[in-house]
Amino acid sequence: MKLYFSPTSPYVRKVMVLLHETDQLQDVELLNVATTPMSPAEPLLAKAPLTKVPALERPDGPTLFDSRVICAFLDARGQAGLYQDGARHWDVLTLEALADGILDAALLITYEARMRPEDKQWDDWADAQWDKVERACAALNQRWMAHLSGQLDMGQVAVACALGYVDFRHDARGWRKGNDALAAWYEKFAERPSMVATQPPA
Numbered sequence: 131m132k133l134y135f136s137p138t139s140p141y142v143r144k145v146m147v148l149l150h151e152t153d154q155l156q157d158v159e160l161l162n163v164a165t166t167p168m169s170p171a172e173p174l175l176a177k178a179p180l181t182k183v184p185a186l187e188r189p190d191g192p193t194l195f196d197s198r199v200i201c202a203f204l205d206a207r208g209q210a211g212l213y214q215d216g217a218r219h220w221d222v223l224t225l226e227a228l229a230d231g232i233l234d235a236a237l238l239i240t241y242e243a244r245m246r247p248e249d250k251q252w253d254d255w256a257d258a259q260w261d262k263v264e265r266a267c268a269a270l271n272q273r274w275m276a277h278l279s280g281q282l283d284m285g286q287v288a289v290a291c292a293l294g295y296v297d298f299r300h301d302a303r304g305w306r307k308g309n310d311a312l313a314a315w316y317e318k319f320a321e322r323p324s325m326v327a328t329q330p331p332a
């Protein structure tokens with residue numbers, strides 16, 4: 131399998147953490163591609179029409195995207211059980227969706243600053259995206275700590291990758307304020323070898 135990859139993409143990081151945690155890293159070749167909405171990566175065009183990373187090329191089926199589909203596929207392939215069974219399964223999916231929502235909002239703020247000409251940038255819009263991140267962090271801190279502190283699952287991995295990205299690109303906005311329990315949980319989770327090995331380059 132070939133994983134279209136970027137070392138700074140937090141969505142790719144979800145997949146990489148899963149590969150580490152489930153001992154499947156050796157089954158995947160990493161293809162480093164730079165892709166943005168304004169400059170889609172050529173190698174992705176034929177495989178993944180949305181031209182985003184991650185995308186997973188397989189010898190025996192269509193290329194998979196997005197990160198949630200790839201993670202679910204690799205979890206099933208490795209029989210890892212990171213999506214849990216029963217009622218907890220839906221909690222894991224909701225937690226992963228919440229984490230990906232943090233990423234979507236945070237990435238839009240990044241793109242606003244990096245892609246849009248300076249005279250067209252709109253601070254209120256970026257701040258409104260940040261409001262989503264703040265609401266999501268508050269919800270995690272208030273309602274999800276018991277789940278986050280339980281047995282490892284994909285919801286936890288996604289939340290950790292989302293918080294790692296917010297630190298990486300939007301540290302100055304201070305997501306930890308008022309979220310002490312979440313901050314303490316993240317500090318510990320970030321020590322996992324899978325998280326250390328997949329840190330974005332400085």
Ligand SMILES: N[C@@H](CCC(=O)N[C@@H](CS)C(=O)NCC(=O)O)C(=O)O
Pocket residue numbers: 138139140141165166167168170180181182183184196197198230237
């Ligand atoms: N929902 C997608 C989002 C992936 C995504 O937005 N990746 C970014 C890199 S962090 C990208 O490839 N952006 C290029 C673009 O938007 O054209 C997923 O979960 O994989």
